[in-house]
Amino acid sequence: MVATDSPKKITRIQTRQAFSFFEWKELFEYRDLLYFLSLRELKLRYKQTSLGLAWVVLQPLAQAIIFAVLFGNFGRLPSNGQPYVLMVFTGLIPWGLFSNTIGRAGGSLVANANLLSKIYFPRLIIPLASVGSVVLDSLVSVFALVLMMLLFSVGIGWHVLAAPLFLLASLAMGLGVTLVVASLNVYFRDFGFAVPFVLQAWIYLTPVVYSTELIPEKWRFLYALNPTVGLVEGFRWSMLGGTTLSVEMLVSMGVGLVVSLSVGMAVFQNIERGFADII
Amino acid sequence: MNNQSGSSCDVAVRVNSLGKCYRIDHLEQLDESQPSSPAAGRPAGLIRRRLGRAKERLSHESFWALRDVSFEVPSGQVLGIIGRNGAGKSTFLKILSRIIEPTTGVAEIRGRVGSLLEVGTGFHPELTGRENIYLNGTLLGMRKRQIDVILDDIIAFAEVEQFIDTPVKRYSSGMYVRLAFAVAAHLEPDILIIDEVLSVGDALFQQRCLGRMQRLGDKGRTVIFVSHSMDSIVALCERAIVLDRGRIAFDGKPADAANAYYELCSSRKSATLDFLERGGSHPMAVQQVECRFLPASHPTPEMNPVNAGSVKVEIHGELPPILRHKSAQLTLAIGINQENGQRIGTYIANDMDEAIRIRGANFSYGFLLERLPLIPGRYFLDVSLINRGETIDSLQRCASFRIPVQAGLSFQDVDPRWGAVSFSCVGYNIQPSQLLEYDGKH
Numbered sequence: 001m002v003a004t005d006s007p008k009k010i011t012r013i014q015t016r017q018a019f020s021f022f023e024w025k026e027l028f029e030y031r032d033l034l035y036f037l038s039l040r041e042l043k044l045r046y047k048q049t050s051l052g053l054a055w056v057v058l059q060p061l062a063q064a065i066i067f068a069v070l071f072g073n074f075g076r077l078p079s080n081g082q083p084y085v086l087m088v089f090t091g092l093i094p095w096g097l098f099s100n101t102i103g104r105a106g107g108s109l110v111a112n113a114n115l116l117s118k119i120y121f122p123r124l125i126i127p128l129a130s131v132g133s134v135v136l137d138s139l140v141s142v143f144a145l146v147l148m149m150l151l152f153s154v155g156i157g158w159h160v161l162a163a164p165l166f167l168l169a170s171l172a173m174g175l176g177v178t179l180v181v182a183s184l185n186v187y188f189r190d191f192g193f194a195v196p197f198v199l200q201a202w203i204y205l206t207p208v209v210y211s212t213e214l215i216p217e218k219w220r221f222l223y224a225l226n227p228t229v230g231l232v233e234g235f236r237w238s239m240l241g242g243t244t245l246s247v248e249m250l251v252s253m254g255v256g257l258v259v260s261l262s263v264g265m266a267v268f269q270n271i272e273r274g275f276a277d278i279i
Numbered sequence: 280m281n282n283q284s285g286s287s288c289d290v291a292v293r294v295n296s297l298g299k300c301y302r303i304d305h306l307e308q309l310d311e312s313q314p315s316s317p318a319a320g321r322p323a324g325l326i327r328r329r330l331g332r333a334k335e336r337l338s339h340e341s342f343w344a345l346r347d348v349s350f351e352v353p354s355g356q357v358l359g360i361i362g363r364n365g366a367g368k369s370t371f372l373k374i375l376s377r378i379i380e381p382t383t384g385v386a387e388i389r390g391r392v393g394s395l396l397e398v399g400t401g402f403h404p405e406l407t408g409r410e411n412i413y414l415n416g417t418l419l420g421m422r423k424r425q426i427d428v429i430l431d432d433i434i435a436f437a438e439v440e441q442f443i444d445t446p447v448k449r450y451s452s453g454m455y456v457r458l459a460f461a462v463a464a465h466l467e468p469d470i471l472i473i474d475e476v477l478s479v480g481d482a483l484f485q486q487r488c489l490g491r492m493q494r495l496g497d498k499g500r501t502v503i504f505v506s507h508s509m510d511s512i513v514a515l516c517e518r519a520i521v522l523d524r525g526r527i528a529f530d531g532k533p534a535d536a537a538n539a540y541y542e543l544c545s546s547r548k549s550a551t552l553d554f555l556e557r558g559g560s561h562p563m564a565v566q567q568v569e570c571r572f573l574p575a576s577h578p579t580p581e582m583n584p585v586n587a588g589s590v591k592v593e594i595h596g597e598l599p600p601i602l603r604h605k606s607a608q609l610t611l612a613i614g615i616n617q618e619n620g621q622r623i624g625t626y627i628a629n630d631m632d633e634a635i636r637i638r639g640a641n642f643s644y645g646f647l648l649e650r651l652p653l654i655p656g657r658y659f660l661d662v663s664l665i666n667r668g669e670t671i672d673s674l675q676r677c678a679s680f681r682i683p684v685q686a687g688l689s690f691q692d693v694d695p696r697w698g699a700v701s702f703s704c705v706g707y708n709i710q711p712s713q714l715l716e717y718d719g720k721h
Contacts, residue, residue: 008390008469015380033417040403040414047405118397119418120377276378277301 016273022265027122034125038132045133056137057144060096064088067209078213082240083152089145091208094170094235097138098228099199101174105130106181106195109275116275123272127182131175138167145239159238166235169257173227176260179268186271186278206232212244224248227256290389291470291501292352292375297384298525299345299370344370345381346525354389354469355499357492359506359516359533361540367525368505372396372474375503390469390501393419397474399459404448408439408458411447415462429465436487437461464491470501489515509537509618541657541679557674561602564664564672567595572680590680592646594662599671603640607666611644614661616676623653623699654701655682 046052064085071077072084079087105127109116112126142163149156185191203209206228215223223229224246230253237245345367352358362368373379375386376394401418402411412433416426426433434443437458439450447455473492493515495502506512512519512533519536521529521543529539557563574588592613602609609631615623626646658680663673 011377011388011392013374013377013381013386013388014384015382030417030420032421032423033414035423036410036414036417040406040410043410044403044405114397115401115418117373117378118400119394120392121418121420273380276373 037129060092097170098174163238176264179264183271291354300382357502359512359519362522366522393466393468394472408443559670559672561599565596570678590648
């Protein structure tokens with residue numbers, strides 16, 4: 001019934017060396033599983049909600065309005081000459097990609113313990129599948145952002161072409177951090193408690209709900225060392241234009257991206273083989 | 280045992296000195312030792328030590344769940360693996376399925392592996408039958424287009440046509456299991472690894488699953504199959520391996536393997552009783568069960584397989600503190616079962632109190648079952664300790680004995696269909712005179 005692959009593959013099972021290359025080919029062979037696991041994640045997320053996907057937009061929108069009222073109306077904070085709501089909503093999209101990836105996929109290995117201890121498949125699929133719903137969420141949000149920009153009649157410039165790159169970078173950086181968090185969470189569930197708190201602090205170190213203009217000129221360089229600053233400022237620049245995006249921000253973003261992904265993969269690779277023993 | 284030791288091409292699975300070591304952390308000063316994080320739990324231990332709980336000192340002990348296991352499985356063989364709880368069967372299957380890594384040794388597998396350590400892995404109650412088929416199928420290593428092709432077969436096999444687009448949380452448990460097994464049964468890997476999954480579902484469905492497995496073997500696929508049911512091991516496998524405390528205790532014909540397994544079970548000491556599943560309020564009271572067949576000193580030369588030997592059972596244990604009281608009314612019961620689980624008889628001893636008055640917390644009690652009228656075969660023992668109708672400890676199949684076939688019998692194999700009881704009976708030829716007398720009465 002099922003077509004058999006002609007040459008029989010030989011699998012060697014033994015204690016793995018401390019350093020080994022990731023088997024991308026195998027991950028690719030399991031792409032259908034990634035698809036169905038992501039689908040499961042999505043279906044379960046919006047099952048029995050009457051508003052469904054609308055929540056994806058309502059949540060950040062409500063957040064943006066609250067911050068606009070607090071900081072924009074009462075606090076009279078600067079917003080690069082854009083409507084405050086729009087500025088916050090734009091910042092929430094890359095930040096959401098970054099932080100929701102960590103938030104949803106960080107506990108994914110522990111949540112899928114039964115799968116890990118009963119069946120073999122590339123373990124990376126578990127955190128990747130949790131990311132699927134985050135990606136969909138931000139796509140919907142981007143659509144909502146474009147509508148908002150039309151509403152506020154903000155023009156779109158050529159730099160919009162860079163927007164996908166910044167979104168991709170947010171996702172990748174989030175994934176790198178996620179891999180570390182998810183693997184260590186198997187050993188110390190403490191991460192489950194620490195992560196939301198750290199993310200909450202981190203959002204204030206990133207120009208999401210306020211503008212970089214607020215940061216005094218002499219502190220800007222230090223500020224730019226936070227790699228997520230580049231993600232948010234970059235995306236805001238590509239959508240709304242004319243912000244305070246600097247070269248330092250982009251460099252630190254690039255470095256952060258490479259470091260988080262490579263550290264994430266290294267940690268995951270090394271701890272992965274012990275998951276089933278521990279979980 | 281060497282089935283076709285031909286070219287290495289024919290070997291589906293080659294296992295070489297495979298071992299798996301777990302580290303057990305003991306928390307001293309606490310009553311119960313915690314068999315917590317195994318080998319890779321290093322970081323957890325470090326942290327705990329750093330937190331410096333002075334009163335609990337950690338000590339480690341390594342435990343080899345699997346040690347020095349080597350064998351080869353020729354392509355197309357159906358291999359059974361048996362062993363008591365904790366013998367290392369599941370560890371072994373998990374290593375072959377690549378879920379855990381071995382500590383020592385190498386296993387080489389030729390071809391695609393499908394492993395079924397659980398029925399319906401990844402099934403989610405909120406998803407429909409169809410969605411679960413795809414999810415479970417891809418988890419088992421199938422591609423979407425492969426599932427597209429066999430989807431209808433799976434649905435038909437599971438007999439859930441009407442409900443295929445209903446969330447499985449609305450399924451009856453039977454439907455759920457059937458659907459889960461149907462996906463697995465349609466998996467066609469080169470090597471199929473199965474752990475005790477047949478114990479689910481109704482008898483008819485089980486039979487169909489066994490049938491499918493047998494057909495897999497016929498098609499030249501290799502099957503490695505763990506079971507507690509000697510019947511299915513003997514019926515399905517060409518070869519069986521008995522594991523005992525992580526090592527291979529026997530490797531050969533299934534029927535012989537079953538005997539070797541029973542032999543292991545018959546001499547259970549306290550350490551091995553630990554692995555037994557128990558019931559009752561104080562499930563560690565019985566610590567040792569020994570049982571032995573004593574052949575009669577003057578065997579009677581009869582044609583029937585009557586055996587005049589007796590069986591001696593000794594039970595040792597420690598009573599929980601609340602029962603060391605005079606008001607306790609203890610009874611100890613033993614049950615004798617046939618191989619298929621059919622109870623043959625029960626004996627209840629009411630004079631336990633006496634034994635306790637003599638020995639205190641520790642008790643030892645013996646049963647001497649004289650001239651057991653049983654036909655040759657293997658019999659299993661259940662033991663229960665009861666106080667005023669409340670079960671303190673109950674153990675099933677905790678020991679076994681064998682009644683040997685007597686020398687001088689014309690038949691060596693006793694058919695289980697003959698039953699269990701052997702009558703004491705004298706056969707004689709009816710003389711013609713007696714025959715006439717018989718006729719005359721009519």
